[in-house]
Amino acid sequence: MTTRREDPFQYPLTGIRVADFAWVIAGPLATQYLAVHGADVIHIESRGRPDVLRSGEPFVGGPPGPDSTAYFANVNQGKRGITLNLRHPRAVELAKRLVATCDVVTENFTPGTMAKLGLGYEALREVRPDIIMISMGLAGQTGPERHYKGFGTVIQGSAGITHFVGWPDRPPVGTGVAYTDFVASHIAAFAVLSALEYRRRTGRGQYIDLSQQEASMYTLDAALLDYTVNGRVQTRQGNRHPFAAPHGAFPCLGEDAWVAIEVRTDAHWRALRAAMGDPEWAHDERFATLLGRKANEDELEACIAEWTRHFTPQEAADRLRAAGVPAAVVASARDLHADPQLAYRGHFLNLNHPVQGGFPYDALAYRLNGRVPTPPRPAPLLGQHNAEVYQELLGLSRAEYEELEAEGVFR
Template sequence: MNKATQALPLAGIRVVDYSHFLAGPYLSRCLAAMGADVIKIERPKDGDAGRAHAYFIKGQSGYFLQQNMGKKGLCINLKDPRGLEMMHKLTDAADVFVENYRPGALKKLGLGYEELSRRNPGLVYCSISAYGHTGPDAHRAGFGLIAEAKSGIMAMVGEPGSAPPLLRVSLGDMYTGIHGVAAVCAALLGRIKSGRGQHIDLSLYDCLVSMHDYAVQCYTLSGGKEIPQQTGHDMPQSTLYGVFAASDGYLVIAAQVDDAWKRFALLTGGEALALDARFHSAAGRNENRTEILAQAKAWVAGRTVAGCLAALDAIDVPSAKVQNIEEVLNDPQIQARNMVIEQDHPVLGKIRLANLPFRFSECDTSSACIAPGMGQHNREIAASVGYSAADIEAMERDGVLYAEAQP
């Protein structure tokens, strides 16, 4: 397949990324992978707070490297009038502005939506915050963990009666970031017809509440009688669907659909189980969940993970080993899908990072460009909005532009 028959879909779109940590940088990383010219704005001399986030090697943050690849770096003092003027010149010529500060913070700097859209009516301005720009909690700070706790998701995971576990992936940030990608692309498409950009107000809390595929409708349609609770390792409304312990590890089994259940029942309990009419409907299996779980647990416990998977694959019942990250990276499926990319880093040499899941038939979205050093592209970006070499040198001398030493 020829991956170069088309330009990347967002080629020609300029994005000013004034975000930090995860949700905003992930959003703009996705836009960069799809061809947008993304300018990463950082403050002297600490830069994006993500630079101080593990995992560290030789002073480099893998966290920052992963979420900021494919971007150009501008490090600028926005409290200096010259810095703010340059930022305005960038946003005047930009298509998209991404930020994830507390509502109102950028308005004080002269970078709020009203000001930037007045100067550039076509600008798509995307804000990400914990609670959004409206409502009684809009002023409150928050992170993904806060949204995960408040959203009702955390209350449904873990063992009954035990404290809910941390999810160990930044669900709130990443889910909000990818919603931002969709919203920005939709706003850019809408701009073709209207000629105007608009403000996108994304809340981590909103995004996670929208993620509920069952809990909200369960509560509302039951008149408030049903509140999903912690159930441990399976789903009471989808029997059989859960995590099971084999003799040497864990696997998941999804035999909740009628046909899959019948095959699973025949395998694990013979005709007596397969022909038991109590289990021939989803409602019947849910009503008799305890009996079914006991049968499944006993069958799995007497076998290795590999033995279980081989038997389940043979009868086309979906199943998988619970893999650790080493197993994931060595998985032939992940390797075939190019979900780990290799880049050349000036300090670290060859590095491997997680790829994005976009797959286009006519172009390749895998980024070969590493995340920028702080202020790495100051001169290039300043020149692109009309600053002379003398102007740039003066701003560097006065600390308006800052760049860390490049290796």
């Protein structure tokens, strides 16, 4: 077994093993959190149908290929990886042998897929009675829309997110990424941890039915509650906010350079005036109150933009924050990698991938007693740990392993 590098820190999930059948982002990111905290996560794919994310850009370390995608590598840190052709009649038995050694099974296929393969929850309970299994379907495992297929760009529509992204006089545009995957993954990880604690107390496993749609609805802020309480349907507001003015991104010196500003209180407004040198236009009575600023928001934003465009985003943000105005640089990817705050906290970790080499990966957003939990290894190559898992963990002889390999079981 590949071991975690020498580290005196006691990782809380050491001794927990996960059979990770999930793919793309929502499932693998959830299990990456488990791996970083000590769980032995075994990511299961097939060479005929590898994880979709292995075809995702950007690629590094050579031509595009399943082992050169940084996208896959960034959400599968710390795992072992095997291939198993679940369409082969001998593969299901091997999958069950693996599950018998595991504490958790994860999957996010279309509902019913695992059961058709002979790997549904009830079948897996026969080989591991206290198994914890989580299914992360688009809309969950029950209901009239349970069989609908889609990725995060679709789920954000059904979760109500797309409706709110854009400008009030234009069609909704969505986020452009699989936004919901990065929400559902956190809730999935929490659900698994809860089930592990429940099993520790009771000795009983559990089946977790997670709906990515429902998980993502938490991002709607008060909009859903506003309809529940008042029957009011909120819509797109661009960068504006009902309880703040100004509230948005303002142009700065440089190409595609912006600063974000939020003024909610009269104190914020006075601080903004001071930061700008208290210009004459700011004395206009129309801007004296929040209601007045909201009523004249177009003119207000134009005046502020005339001031911000004379500074770089960092210069503008520094001036505003020094005066007591909530403000921040609208950061690009380049800005984030150069951010001194992120550098101080050690947000980016360097892992030496066998194909991609060493480059910064996202670390966790929290520290445990001041420590950054670090993964034991980079993301696995496709089928990298086949011999290790099938022979050392499951006990196949070399002859048995080679026979199954020749039959295409590990394809």
